[in-house]
Amino acid sequence: MADNAPGQPRVTAIIVVFNGERYLREAADSIIGQSLTDWELLVVDDGSTDQSAVIIRDYEQRLPGKVRLLSHHDNRNHGISASRNRGLAEARGAYVAFLDADDTWLPEKLSEQVSIMESDPALGMIYGRTLIWHSWQEAADRADFYYPLGVEPDARYEPPLLFELLLQNEVQTPTTCNALMRASLFETLGGFENSFRLMFEDQTFFAKALAFAPAYVSGRAWAKYRQHSESCSVACAEAGTEGAARITFLKWLNRTMADRGASFRIRAAIWKALARETRKVSERSIKRWLRQWLPCRE
Template sequence: MKLTFGAWCYAMADNSGAQPRVTAIIVVFNGERYLREAVDSIVGQSFVDWELLVVDDGSTDQSSAIIRGYEQRLPGKVRLLSHHDNRNHGISASRNRGLAEARGAYVAFLDADDTWLPEKLSEQVSIMESDPALGMVYGRTLIWHSWDEAADCADFHYPLGVEPDARYEPPVLLELLLQNEVQTPTTCNALMRSSLFATLGGFENSFRLMFEDQTFFAKALAFAPVYVSGRIWARYRQHAESCSVASARAGADEAARIAFLKWLNGVMADQGASFRIRSAIWKVLARETWKANKRSIKRRLQR
């Protein structure tokens, strides 16, 4: 029997009092242009045991109104959240706001301009439940240009940097990530066990732009077993307004990486990380600082 959209919404909302298996979190800041497409990619998952928390980070457009419409159609499944003062606090603080309200055994994030493929949650939950020791699973992310018919670049995905469809013990993936030899577990792709956030903490509020995702992922890769899949589960939309494009345009990537490494060094010390982890950070931080200083001296001499 084919369900109408109204009947499907009723079926989805009927078990709203139960604890969901997955909490999906979207942070939106003036993201009305792509927001419906992001939300629809969650609503359209083949795995239906989820809740969606959308954190409005001080938007002045119609983002909140869009989500209120989903709240009405899917009561108990979709919830709109905001900060206490309704102001902009940045993506890290907003993700933490969502985490504070999450009820699921697993957590997955989606940026308001990206989308999930329909089997993402079904396949990822299956992997996580087959190995209770796993802290996280991630796969390939499609670098998505073709959403724009005028794009002059083809879609692609970055190499994973490791053999796919395998479990990795910590801190192997962190060491490779520090060397830029492995794809980072993108926030739109990864599925994490909620207990990992309870153990390691969430995102660092002071990181409002670049490397904000790695303030959590680095901790996860340092301490938790992770499964890396060869499957593509998410599409990462490429456009001129994205945070990564804005940072590269401003020439801020190098300074942001050094700030992240300094922060990570302190966090690993506080959490009692092994000498293996600490020394890997020291080596990369020393190299990146030396390269930055060398470029700075060269620029001064050229004036």
């Protein structure tokens, strides 16, 4: 990951796919249709057994040098965190953006985000509003909506304010389909935590980023987050294991921030979040989550 050397793309877009053929073309097309054209698309196949790889090979042939299909060394499923890190290892852009295989970007996302990032070289990340997208189904029984941002939009924020908002878990914070990160941030902080194969896997990076780097929060909507019953996150929520998964994440975060010598304010925010969650989640639920989280897939 470098600072846009000659011949390298401005942005690296990364899609991780695991048996995602149903929505994959729509996701890829939303990247190809960006008004900013200085990008590369890396699609990491996380051990799919459907036609996902075939679909992306077609894009590779039509857009040589722009689209690349990647996989793990053994072509098996390693989970979404390890797969995002696989993409990061191959990324050449000065900026990195992720898109899940069932979500989409709006056409001006990269152009508008890169413009803001380049106006402030100290920014580590930018994110805006994400549409909670039900209307992709004609028979949807819920309307689309946005979560509140929790801060005034169109402003830069120094850490750790946004980190504290992330831990409160009451407003929208960065989403993988919405955020744009400076590639150097991954070099400084590391990527995603491979042991998190499912829930809160995105927050293993976003928490680090918001704890240590300035971020810009926009009022613009840049992505659509598809709601459907096939996602593993929905399955785990229905199983009642989300609270225990959050405790697992907070305990990991507490160790990570201690190792990084984080400030007392950051550590205190984690302790407060842990205390709040442990009051709500029984030991039985935690054990049930630990039994279930490894078999789950993204």
